[in-house]
Amino acid sequence: MTQTSEPFAAQRFREQPTPGRPRLHRAWFVAAVTFVTIIGAAAFASLPGLLIDPLHDEFHWSRGMIGLAVSVNLALYGLTAPFAAALMDRFGIRRVVAVALTVISVGSVLTVWMTTAWQLVLYWGVLVGMGSGSMALAFAATVTNRWFVARRGLVTGVLTAASASGQLVFLPVLSWLVxxxxxxxxxxxxxxxxxxxxxxxxxxxxxxxxxxxxxxxxAPEFVPKPPPLTGAARRTVGVLARAARTGPFWLLAGTFAICGASTNGLVKTHFVPAAHDHGMPVTAAASLLAVIGVFDVVGTIASGWFTDRFEPRRLLAVYYALRGISLLFLPMLLAPSVHPPMVLFIVFYGLDWVATVPPTIALCREHYGEDSAIVFGWVLASHQVGAAVVAYVGGVVRDVFGSYDVIWYASGAMCAAAALMALVLSPRATGTASPADTPAA
Structure with a gap:
């Protein structure tokens, strides 16, 4: 890996304290509130994998049908994110996030009274999906871009890890309740x-x-608050149109689609029922997912630290290659009880779970400047579309073949492809203008 010493030296210069500056900058309090907010919102992301078997048993819906509702949730999560980032520029972070949390709460509680599959798609798929999309990683990217110039990689890693922390907090509790x-x-x-x-x-x-x-x-100097930006939807689509004319966007979107397919779409949705197929109790399988959350926190924060120091595209290549190798071994490790090789997989996979986020955000920032939060929102949309496809396909594979083995192997192969795509990404030449920074004709 190539160490980027000159930017890091400039970063250290910017971090020197100035007269009258508070010892603890207010940005750290904002980051802390954002961290707690994402933890609280992470409860909804912990539940879908726990619902597949109970809903199948009670309503006799196929796993493919339940997977469809989860896939709608994941797709809307991603497709809402870039518009949410623009809405935060228009109406402010507080308003957008408060409304999103309320929508999540309404959608979740309405599922208690559902009786048909279309209601699951509407309540959990549409309402919770749109609400969670507004609380997506574009929220973390927006907070980081506004409040931090130095330590952006580290803060991005910490805020990304908040979702895993929420999984750690809620998964054991929710599995016990179920x-x-x-x-x-x-x-x-x-x-x-x-x-x-x-x-x-x-x-x-x-x-x-x-x-x-x-x-x-x-930051070297005070920057006044910019006026609210109108035309949020038009700006979001315009940023996509400009970014889509560039090669890095499609490489980032492609790698992140595979990231979503191999994490949220596959492991988070189907690991618990897959382990249960091999005789493992639901609570034990859910606890293993929670342990993934523990090591995810460590891996993501470390990834943020690495991103401040090393070339992001090479980090991505390493992360995807290691993830693909681990998924190829998983079908051989599933068993009725937890054993040391399975624990090793959980630790190894957990360290890599969302370690891809800090370098991906850094590459968006490198190539797309001020529009990077919205561009990352679109890249995140591809992440969730990939997750949505595999959440549905995984259920269908289980219905057709009676096991999940095919989808584990296919995901391992896709991760190998993502590693190669990451290496194709070229660093942006210093002093050149990003296509996304240039107004559309």
Missing amino acids: VHHGWRPAAVTVALAALAVVPLVWLLLRDHPADVGQSAYG
Whole structure:
């Protein structure tokens, strides 16, 4: 890996304290509130894999049908993200996030009274999907871009890890509720967790450093708050049109689609039922997913630290190659009980779970400048479309073949392709203008 010493030296210069500057910058408080908010919202992401077998048993819906609802959720999660980033520029972070959490809560609690499959698609797929999309990683990218100049890679890693921390907190609790009290109390718990975060967001989160009379952390000078940007939808589509004319966008979107397919779409959705097929208790399988969350926190924060120091595209290539290797071994490791090789897989896979996010955001920032949060929103959309496809296909594969083995092997091969795509990415030449920075004709 090539160490980027000159930018890092400039970063250290920007971080030197200035007279009158608070010892702990307000940006760190905003990052902390964002971290807690993402943890609270992460409860909904922990539940789909726990619902497949209970809904199949109670309503006799096929796993493919349940997977369809999850895939709609994942797709809307991604497709909403870039518009949410633009809406945050128009209406502010606080308003968008508070509304999103409320929509998540409503959609989750309505599932308690559903009786048909289309209601699952509407409540969990559409409402929770759109709400969660507004709370997607584009939210973390927006906060990082506004409040930080220095330490962006580290902060991105920490905020990305917040989702894994939420999984760690909620998965064991939700699996216990599903096993001992049914899936409905678990859905209500998700609704309450999302709603409980709304007052925290409204009271403590701020949209811009200028709101509290400060510059961004590590910025050389104070920057006034820009006026609200109108035409959020038009701007979002315009940024996509400009970025889509560039090669790096398609490489980033392609690698991130495979990232989503091999994590949210496959492991998060189908690991628990796959382990249960081999005789493992649901609570044990859910606990293994929670342990993935533990090591995900470590891996993602470390990835942010690495991203501040090493070439992001090479980091991506390493991450995808290691993930593909681990998925190829998983079918041989599933068993009725937890054994040391399975624990090794959980640790190894957990370290790599979303380690891809900090270097991907860094590459978006490198190539697309001020539009990077919206570009990353579109790249995240491809992540969720990939996840949505595999969430559905995984259920169909299980219905047709009676096991998930085919989808594990296919995902391992796709990760190998993503590693090669990452290496094709070329660093942006210093001093050149990004296509996304140039107004469309």
